[in-house]
Amino acid sequence: MPIAAISVENLTKQLGSRNVLKGINLTIGQGQRAALLGPNGAGKTTLVNILCGLTSPDSGKAIVAGHDVVRQTMVARAQIGVVFQDSSLDTRLSVAENLEFHGLVYGMSRKARRAQIEVMLNLVELSDWRNTVVRSLSGGMKRRLEIARALLHRPRILFLDEPTTGLDTQTRDRIWHYLDRLSRDTGLTVLVTTHYTEEVEHFDQVSIIDHGQIIANGAPFDLKAKHGTTRLLVKPRNKEAMGRITGVWPKAQTADNTLSIPISKNSEIDQFLAAFGRDVSSLEVESATLASVFLSLTGRELRDRVERANEKGRAS
Numbered sequence: 001m002p003i004a005a006i007s008v009e010n011l012t013k014q015l016g017s018r019n020v021l022k023g024i025n026l027t028i029g030q031g032q033r034a035a036l037l038g039p040n041g042a043g044k045t046t047l048v049n050i051l052c053g054l055t056s057p058d059s060g061k062a063i064v065a066g067h068d069v070v071r072q073t074m075v076a077r078a079q080i081g082v083v084f085q086d087s088s089l090d091t092r093l094s095v096a097e098n099l100e101f102h103g104l105v106y107g108m109s110r111k112a113r114r115a116q117i118e119v120m121l122n123l124v125e126l127s128d129w130r131n132t133v134v135r136s137l138s139g140g141m142k143r144r145l146e147i148a149r150a151l152l153h154r155p156r157i158l159f160l161d162e163p164t165t166g167l168d169t170q171t172r173d174r175i176w177h178y179l180d181r182l183s184r185d186t187g188l189t190v191l192v193t194t195h196y197t198e199e200v201e202h203f204d205q206v207s208i209i210d211h212g213q214i215i216a217n218g219a220p221f222d223l224k225a226k227h228g229t230t231r232l233l234v235k236p237r238n239k240e241a242m243g244r245i246t247g248v249w250p251k252a253q254t255a256d257n258t259l260s261i262p263i264s265k266n267s268e269i270d271q272f273l274a275a276f277g278r279d280v281s282s283l284e285v286e287s288a289t290l291a292s293v294f295l296s297l298t299g300r301e302l303r304d305r306v307e308r309a310n311e312k313g314r315a316s
């Protein structure tokens with residue numbers, strides 16, 4: 001593992017009567033793209049708020065870019081950029097004015113501000129919108145501007161809390177494209193919180209967080225090899241065929257007339273076809289995903305399919 005950009009030891013935090021973080025240990029190397037993956041309420045935002053110096057932990061230690069976030073909060077803050085879950089842009093100001101203001105707050109010289117605003121507007125493809133008032137931008141453009149603003153003062157670490165919630169697929173892809181390029185070209189460390197498993201499949205490190213605890217941590221490939229489940233997705237020809245298959249494979253789950261059958265080795269596909277080939281109108285093999293890792297670790301879906309469908313609807 002490269003030198004640590006973020007190092008967290010035994011971090012705990014109680015909010016109200018709830019133990020929101022229950023002893024978090026986490027190390028993220030410099031230049032890594034890392035994700036905190038977990039359902040709503042798992043404690044992701046609370047952990048990011050502590051790492052950004054916005055909330056203090058009850059116990060434990062967090063070092064960000066070599067600085068203790070409790071004892072050296074301001075020095076640590078200068079090294080990080082944050083994109084919060086809820087937009088914090090000034091919607092009455094223009095795109096460029098929002099960036100200018102951020103540069104002033106971070107004590108950047110006029111020359112540095114001017115140069116960096118150009119670089120960032122270019123990166124997020126908002127150069128032609130520099131004089132537009134923020135309230136008239138689309139949701140995706142606002143999010144891109146927030147990323148530009150978070151990066152303006154050249155932080156070494158970028159935190160993004162649910163950066164793509166509510167955005168359409170094309171905008172989400174675009175955002176990941178910028179971040180991948182930055183991380184590759186500048187060695188920026190990126191820590192994202194999300195519950196979209198498919199967005200972090202290509203990350204260097206994924207930490208799965210549930211009920212305030214990290215329950216698994218590693219490269220997506222390793223997590224899937226260790227905890228993931230490969231499934232056969234089978235459409236039976238008719239009700240009788242469905243009954244015959246579920247009689248033999250009681251673990252099969254049914255949704256939309258499709259049976260989802262967990263398998264542990266490839267030879268089970270041949271066994272299945274030998275026994276039920278004639279009962280099946282289509283068959284697909286679904287490789288292990290990070291969603292299946294979460295399911296096998298917790299017995300729960302990471303997020304509700306209905307919720308996802310609603311978000312897609314809102315975004316379009």
Ligand SMILES: Nc1ncnc2c1ncn2[C@@H]1O[C@H](COP(=O)(O)OP(=O)(O)OP(=O)(O)O)[C@@H](O)[C@H]1O
Pocket residue numbers: 015016017018020038039040041042043044045046047162
């Ligand atoms: N000020 C507070 N007082 C009491 N409980 C709180 C407070 N802030 C958050 N919580 C609770 O702490 C838990 C963790 O919240 P947190 O926002 O860190 O989760 P999360 O994983 O980021 O989820 P989400 O994506 O919904 O924000 C939640 O159950 C939340 O209701």
